[in-house]
Amino acid sequence: MPSQSVLLIGASGWVGPYFSAEFLAQKDKFARIAILSDASKVSKFEKEAAAGTEIVVGSYLEPESFKGFTTVLSILGNFPMKLQPQIIDAAIAAGVTHFYPSEFGSDLSQPIALKQRYFRDKQTTRRHLEKVAKEHDTFGYTFVMNGGFAEFAAHPAFGFVKEERKLEFWGRTDRVQPFAGVKDVAKYVVATVLTIPQPGTVQTSQERQFKIPTTAYTWDEIVAIISRLEGVEYQIVRHPNEEAYAQMAKHAKEGNVEEELAWALKAFLGDPNADPVPKPWNNDKFPDIVPEDLEVSLKRYLDATQ
Secondary structure, eight states: OOOOEEEEESTTSSSHHHHHHHHHHTGGGOSEEEEEEOGGGGGGGHHHHHHTOEEEESOTTSGGGGTTOSEEEEOOOTTGGGGHHHHHHHHHHTTOOEEEOSOOSSOTTSHHHHTOGGGHHHHHHHHHHHHHHHHOTTOEEEEEEOSEEGGGGGSGGGTEEGGGTEEEEESOTTSEEEEEOHHHHHHHHHHHHTTSOOTTOOOSOOEEEEEOOOEEEEHHHHHHHHHHHHTSOOEEEEEOHHHHHHHHHHHHHHTOHHHHHHHHHHHHHHOTTOOSSOSOOOGGGOTTOOOOOHHHHHHHHHHHTO
């Protein structure tokens, strides 16, 4: 009998449907697959519910919401991400034995990442996981690092302005960025969940890390690919990396967290000292997963934003 009961939180965003679909595709390997939803957002999950995903209505700050689940997977966005330590405590109180924090990006153990504002809430969550793991020897957690979601290479957050057919970038555009398509990330996540020890097992190694980028391109190459897919030449407008850090500091001083985080991301993307996910990567642990090409992922996003 399957031992893992999985609850997804923060699944109402762009990534959520891909994760829930991949879990459903392998539902015979799990005891339960569910999405936690606030009462006001239940209608957003009509498609998932119709496909067979259980919808649990409740708050991710209340232990009651997590009862009956062994594994919690967080895909929360930037703003609620700061609540993850409280969420972890609520989950553990309910008997959850494994937690995936909302990471899905860079390797945060690097010295430069330790100082980056964009990752501050993720770093706080990492420290909290380390703390509670020392208090619960049957509790474990997993970090998944995929670089950027390949589809987001054309996202405004990364500097693309589709209406003006340009990329604005704060740094060198010959810098290599690792990526993985959201469908592939979902497959890797499910595969890693299936390797979690039996619930209740005392774990000698409570922290697991999986680096699963599937490709890497320079921003010059990405712009060329998007230009080809769109049939229109995109221009590159380059700015000094220091300008992004200056904008980040300005908005921090003004108390504008949204803009502070947006500029922190741009600053990190163009920082010459940043290596988002250093090799070796761990894709070879899952040889059955055949990653899609970057162009396929980009086309999915571009078609969806026409």
